[in-house]
Amino acid sequence: MLRYRLTRRGVLKLGFGSAVLALSGQAQPRETIRVGYVGPFSGVYAALGRNELEGARMAVDDVNVQGGVLGRRLELLAEDSATKTDVGVQKLRKLVERDRIQFSLGEVSSGVSLALSQTAAEYKMVHIVTGGHADDITGKSCRWNTFRIPTSATMEANAIGRLLAERFGKNWYIITPDYAYGWSLQESFTQVVERLGGRVLGADRVPLGTSDYSAVLLKAARAKPDVLLTFQAGDDSVAILKQIVQFGLDKQMAIAGGLQEWENIVALPKEARIGWWTFEWYWIQPNVPEVKAFVDRYRRRYRKVPTARSWFGYAAIWSLALAIRKANSLDAVKVAQALEGLELPRSVALQPGRVYYRKEDHQLMTGVFVGYVRQGQDPDDLFEVVRVVPGEEAAPPPGKTGCRIVYPS
Amino acid sequence: MELLLLQLLNGLVSGAFYALLALGLALILSLTRIINLAHGGFLVVGAYLGYVLSGLWGFYWALLLAPLGLALLAVALEATLLRPLYRRDPLESLLLTFGLALVLEEVIRLVFGPVGVPFRIPEALGSPLFPGTPFFFLTRYRVLVIALALLAGLLVFLLLRYTRLGLYLRAGAQDREILSALGTDVGRLSTLAFALGAYLAGLAGVLAAGQLGLSPAMGTSLLMPSFVALILGGVGSLGGSYLGGLLVGMASGLAGQFAAAASEFAVYVILALVLLVRPRGLFGKEGFFE
Numbered sequence: 247m248l249r250y251r252l253t254r255r256g257v258l259k260l261g262f263g264s265a266v267l268a269l270s271g272q273a274q275p276r277e278t279i280r281v282g283y284v285g286p287f288s289g290v291y292a293a294l295g296r297n298e299l300e301g302a303r304m305a306v307d308d309v310n311v312q313g314g315v316l317g318r319r320l321e322l323l324a325e326d327s328a329t330k331t332d333v334g335v336q337k338l339r340k341l342v343e344r345d346r347i348q349f350s351l352g353e354v355s356s357g358v359s360l361a362l363s364q365t366a367a368e369y370k371m372v373h374i375v376t377g378g379h380a381d382d383i384t385g386k387s388c389r390w391n392t393f394r395i396p397t398s399a400t401m402e403a404n405a406i407g408r409l410l411a412e413r414f415g416k417n418w419y420i421i422t423p424d425y426a427y428g429w430s431l432q433e434s435f436t437q438v439v440e441r442l443g444g445r446v447l448g449a450d451r452v453p454l455g456t457s458d459y460s461a462v463l464l465k466a467a468r469a470k471p472d473v474l475l476t477f478q479a480g481d482d483s484v485a486i487l488k489q490i491v492q493f494g495l496d497k498q499m500a501i502a503g504g505l506q507e508w509e510n511i512v513a514l515p516k517e518a519r520i521g522w523w524t525f526e527w528y529w530i531q532p533n534v535p536e537v538k539a540f541v542d543r544y545r546r547r548y549r550k551v552p553t554a555r556s557w558f559g560y561a562a563i564w565s566l567a568l569a570i571r572k573a574n575s576l577d578a579v580k581v582a583q584a585l586e587g588l589e590l591p592r593s594v595a596l597q598p599g600r601v602y603y604r605k606e607d608h609q610l611m612t613g614v615f616v617g618y619v620r621q622g623q624d625p626d627d628l629f630e631v632v633r634v635v636p637g638e639e640a641a642p643p644p645g646k647t648g649c650r651i652v653y654p655s
Numbered sequence: 656m657e658l659l660l661l662q663l664l665n666g667l668v669s670g671a672f673y674a675l676l677a678l679g680l681a682l683i684l685s686l687t688r689i690i691n692l693a694h695g696g697f698l699v700v701g702a703y704l705g706y707v708l709s710g711l712w713g714f715y716w717a718l719l720l721a722p723l724g725l726a727l728l729a730v731a732l733e734a735t736l737l738r739p740l741y742r743r744d745p746l747e748s749l750l751l752t753f754g755l756a757l758v759l760e761e762v763i764r765l766v767f768g769p770v771g772v773p774f775r776i777p778e779a780l781g782s783p784l785f786p787g788t789p790f791f792f793l794t795r796y797r798v799l800v801i802a803l804a805l806l807a808g809l810l811v812f813l814l815l816r817y818t819r820l821g822l823y824l825r826a827g828a829q830d831r832e833i834l835s836a837l838g839t840d841v842g843r844l845s846t847l848a849f850a851l852g853a854y855l856a857g858l859a860g861v862l863a864a865g866q867l868g869l870s871p872a873m874g875t876s877l878l879m880p881s882f883v884a885l886i887l888g889g890v891g892s893l894g895g896s897y898l899g900g901l902l903v904g905m906a907s908g909l910a911g912q913f914a915a916a917a918s919e920f921a922v923y924v925i926l927a928l929v930l931l932v933r934p935r936g937l938f939g940k941e942g943f944f945e
Contacts, residue, residue, distance in 0.1 A: 424916065452915040457867040457876065460665050460792055461911025461918060467791060468658055481771045485868045492794045494786045515773035517781070 278321040279314075279576065281306075281566065282341035283559075284334050284352035284362060285377065287326040291354040293509045294555045298376050299324050300548055301559030302351065309567045316570060320563070323347060327358055334358040335365050342369050348576055349373070351562045354555075356380035356427075363392040370654065372581050374565060376558040379505060381430070381647075384609035388649035391578060393565070393585050393608045395558050400434045400642055402504040402524045405614035405635035407438035410522065414500040415472025416444020421462055421486065422477045424451035431477045431504055447471050452478075459486045463493055473500045476521075483510070487518035496520050508553040511619055511628045519628065525615040527554040527597065528631050530622075536593045551626045557596060561610075564594040565603070579653060599636045606644035608651065611637030659912060661789055666908020667901060668797045668866075671804035674900030675859040676881035677888065678811060679852030681896035684885070685828035686848035688745060689737060692752040694856055694881070695874030696759030701725040701857030702864040702873065703763055706774050714777050714865070722857030729853030733846055741845070756874075764871045771870035780865075800862050807855060808897050815893065824848065828891070880907070883926050889939025899937065 283302055285295035306322045314320060323345050327334030334353060341347045350366050350373045353359040359378025366373035367389045375383055375394040379402075384394050397405075410418075418439050422428035428451065436446050447469040450462040463486075466474055474495065478486050490496055506523030529551045531537040540560075544552040552560075565585065570576060573584035586605040595601035597613050604611055613634040620630050641647075676694060683691045691697075704724050709717035732755070740748040780796040815821035826834045827844045835841045863873060880903050888899025903922050910921030929937060 450915050453919075455872075455876075456915070457870075457873065458669055460668070461662060461908055462915050464658070464661055464665055464792055465912060468789075481868065481870060484771065484773070488868065492781045492783075492796065493791050494783045495791070498787070515775065 276318050278319045280321050280323060280345060280347040282347035282350045283322060283324045284327050284337050286329040286354055289329045291329050294354045297553050297555035298559040301556035302563045304547060305560045305563035315567045327353060329355050331358050331361045335361050338362055338365050349566050351376050353377050359383055360387055363389055367391045370578050372578050374562040376562050384607040384647060384649055386648045388607050388651060390651050390653045391582055393603055395561055395610045396526055397612060397614055399431060401614055401640040403434040403438045405640040406524045406616045409616050409633060410473050410502055411442045411444055416442060417447050417471045418473045418475055419447050419466045419469050419471035420449040420475045422451055424453050428477050435475060457485050459489050463489060467495055471499055473502050476503050484514055484518055487520060491517050491520060519619050522618045525554055525629055527557040528615050528629055530627060534598055537596050540596055561594055598634055607647045607649040609641060613637055614640050662908045662912045663905050665792055666905040668800055670901040670904020671800050672859045672863050672877055673881045673884045673903050674897045675804055675807060675855045676877060677884035677896040677900040678893060679855035680881060680885050681893050682848045683852040685891060687845045689748045693755035693759060695878030696756040697725060697853050697856040698860040698877060699763050699871060699874035700759055701860030702869055703767060705861035705864060706869055718861050721861050722854045725857035726850040726854040730846055730850050733849040760871050771868050774864040774869040776865040796865060807858060880922050883922050886936055887926050887929050889936030891940045892938035895936060895938030
């Protein structure tokens with residue numbers, strides 16, 4: 247004979263079961279609005295992808311606490327792209343076809359970002375790029391459905407270029423990784439310095455995975471530039487920065503580069519934490535009170551500081567919510583048109599100045615945080631922001647991006 | 656012109672690593688007739704051993720003890736895995752060391768992760784000896800690298816030239832069978848050559864970690880030029896392989912002045928040129944390993 251024994255676990259199960267029943271029985275007033283995020287949760291960019299997702303999650307909760315949009319709650323579904331184009335596209339298709347998402351966000355890598363933008367356009371779905379930096383995303387390959395939050399490579403070069411030229415001088419030397427992204431950075435920085443009346447004394451393209459930079463550093467030191475630019479990433483950047491410090495070159499010339507991430511700097515050994523870079527957002531902004539409130543909430547929730555990546559995710563969800571409210575519709579074309587020119591309120595922009603989506607190329611006119619790496623009092627404070635260059639000043643004029651937005655008829 | 660001389664001198668520093676590796680390879684090859692493809696794996700294990708030890712007791716102890724630890728490991732590997740293969744087809748030992756190389760590197764990857772780890776050198780070493788001059792690239796650390804490589808080379812030379820043990824080692828390198836017939840334990844000499852070769856690889860590993868950074872793939876990238884150095888110097892000549900290492904380093908340093916990508920390429924160009932003139936390498940002996 248089987249007898250039911252009353253155990254503590256049994257009681258808990260019973261209670262849990264009835265709670266679920268009670269909740270699901272309470273019919274939702276209306277269906278949720280589903281948003282899909284595709285980004286890297288594994289591979290080299292995993293840390294960046296996770297931070298984007300965490301920022302987005304926080305924004306979803308914020309929106310829902312305020313009653314959602316159009317009386318409906320937001321729901322966020324996330325998929326891992328592993329930084330692979332084919333995987334990312336496949337995951338986006340799955341999100342649309344099986345999970346019925348109506349808006350999509352995503353991707354750290356530029357290559358995957360471009361592919362996602364195209365796939366979303368096939369489904370006539372508004373897509374917000376939360377991480378890719380290639381110029382093309384809001385340039386030659388721009389699309390009616392795609393909006394980008396991060397800065398483009400050219401915006402970074404423009405923003406830091408003027409400051410470097412004014413502060414240190416107009417003779418630059420470039421050491422860049424020998425592949426497409428490195429070449430395009432070399433090109434945009436060369437254009438910037440030449441426009442400012444300076445010149446590039448020399449440029450070396452070094453194969454990826456090089457560990458000994460002494461030969462090129464010897465050449466660079468010989469050229470006596472005012473600024474030495476390096477675009478190496480990952481282990482390569484650790485190697486070159488370490489050797490620059492050992493050779494004492496950082497005392498003879500300014501060391502600088504383009505985009506830098508908080509996540510990368512924190513992984514560097516202490517002695518290699520040097521240089522002038524651009525960040526896309528920073529968590530310490532004494533003049534913007536809204537930032538402190540956001541950082542405090544983020545720290546309480548995730549036990550770490552928000553990075554530019556967290557902000558990308560946060561701003562992406564809020565942009566969608568605000569645009570849907572403005573359009574008073576979920577129709578993709580109407581939401582896209584509402585996003586054009588949409589200005590983010592200070593509590594979402596979380597930075598000084600006017601931050602809005604430019605109508606002509608769908609690029610967010612977000613500020614570029616130019617500064618240098620140093621250790622602050624807080625162990626998480628690694629960067630001194632010298633100037634926030636307004637997006638309008640950094641971005642190329644709308645006529646020069648090569649972008650033409652065409653809506654489906 | 657002056658810059659070329661500086662590049663030459665700079666190349667000498669990377670040449671020091673190749674020289675240490677090539678000398679170890681040559682020692683093992685002469686005594687055991689084994690082409691040790693696991694030498695790069697040895698270097699990586701030595702470097703990570705140094706990383707662990709330097710975390711415990713500091714850099715200098717690591718520099719002293721890690722190569723010794725690696726030598727012990729090499730002796731164990733030689734006794735258990737390689738000794739049974741001495742009298743068999745050379746292809747079998749080649750396959751074994753190739754497999755061993757993969758295993759060693761993969762073990763390191765499993766334990767320490769695929770991404771490099773920061774290896775700290777004493778702060779006093781990480782600064783230029785002549786700051787602000789054209790010789791700024793000679794940091795104290797790099798001078799230490801060259802000095803230790805020269806010292807190690809010199810000690811090996813003295814050992815071979817002036818000690819009874821060295822006499823046996825040289826004899827073994829020349830003709831194992833006769834030496835064995837004369838009543839010398841050649842097996843023990845082989846073990847010793849392995850230990851010595853591994854010691855040099857471990858030394859190169861710890862030194863390279865401080866200069867180039869520590870990652871599981873570092874062995875592979877240093878090993879290829881070292882094999883080139885071995886052939887360049889002449890198979891069978893210990894001094895030749897050591898010199899070959901320095902030459903390869905200088906050639907790649909010089910080429911780096913013109914294009915960064917050319918420094919890898921230059922290694923093979925100089926090999927081809929030398930082999931055209933001297934098919935057995937600079938100091939190669941006729942009939943050895945042919």
